[in-house]
Amino acid sequence: MPSHSTSSPTKAEAKRAFLIEQATLCLAQHGYAHVSLRDIAKASGVSLGILHYYFSSKEDLLLAVISGYKDSFIQELENALAAEPLEGWLDRLLEVLHGSLTEKKDIHRLWYDLQVQAMYVPAFREQVNLLRTRIHELIARLLERLVHQETHLLRIDLDEAVTIIYAQVDGLFFQAMLEEAPTAANALTRFKPTISQLLNLIFTIPKERGES
Structure with a gap:
């Protein structure tokens, strides 16, 4: 039986990468001091709880x-x-x-x-x-x-x-x-x-x- 490719990202890895991408856009536009996790969660279309699941702070x-x-x-x-x-x-x-x-x-x-x-x-x-x-x-x-x-x-x-x-x-x-x-x-x-x-x-x- 063929094994699954280890190079394909898991759903969790893909989600994390997506959140990093959205955070990059927010931080690049407004700067670290002017962006909150709530702002990033809103821009990413996820709840604050989901964002905290992937990033502690x-x-x-x-x-x-x-x-x-x-x-x-x-x-x-x-x-x-x-x-x-x-x-x-x-x-x-x-x-x-x-x-x-x-x-x-x-x-x-x-x-x-x-x-x-x-x-x-x-x-x-x-x-x-x-x-x-x-x-x-x-x-x-x-x-x-x-x-x-x-x-x-x-x-x-x-x-x-x-x-x-x-x-x-x-x-x-x-x-x-x-x-x-x-x-x-x-x-x-x-x-x-x-x-x-x-x-x-x-x-x-x-x-x-x-x-x-």
């Missing part, structure tokens, strides 16, 4: 929303920065950032909302640190690939370089999120020279090899 639901989005975002970064050939990685990165500053802007700003809440809610702090660590590791792998090509030599410690790059790019990205959507293209034009300058600061590029 609004904090629990926000963690599910952000975790899902950031998993997707980090996977896009992974695809951009780990792709072969390495040449063109910056343009691929800018394409991912452009998507987050335009069609995904409302959802991505929840990431910053979560980081603010993490100052007060320990559960959020743990999730924020986990996600930031994943991005740091991705940047480290990119820098190691540049070094492995022997076209770049690090001037400073790898961990320091990762911290500098993350802080600078995240700061620029946050500033772009605060601006109006039409400025996304302008923001990206600032990203490329800034990242290039950062690379010049943290790398020595051997003259005989030239730039990558």
Whole structure:
């Protein structure tokens, strides 16, 4: 007798995914502070009791929303920065950032909302640190690939370089999120020279090899 496929979601999993999707829309539009579980239940067409069955609190639901989005975002970064050939990685990165500053802007700003809440809610702090660590590791792998090509030599410690790059790019990205959507293209034009300058600061590029 053929066995049932384990890849098909159960009804409970499908329901949970639907509620996360509806919560994402509500939170992205109004922000964490201005949305209650009752609002999300109403938008989802379910009772508050049903929503509580799947999520113990609004904090629990926000963690599910952000975790899902950031998993997707980090996977896009992974695809951009780990792709072969390495040449063109910056343009691929800018394409991912452009998507987050335009069609995904409302959802991505929840990431910053979560980081603010993490100052007060320990559960959020743990999730924020986990996600930031994943991005740091991705940047480290990119820098190691540049070094492995022997076209770049690090001037400073790898961990320091990762911290500098993350802080600078995240700061620029946050500033772009605060601006109006039409400025996304302008923001990206600032990203490329800034990242290039950062690379010049943290790398020595051997003259005989030239730039990558």
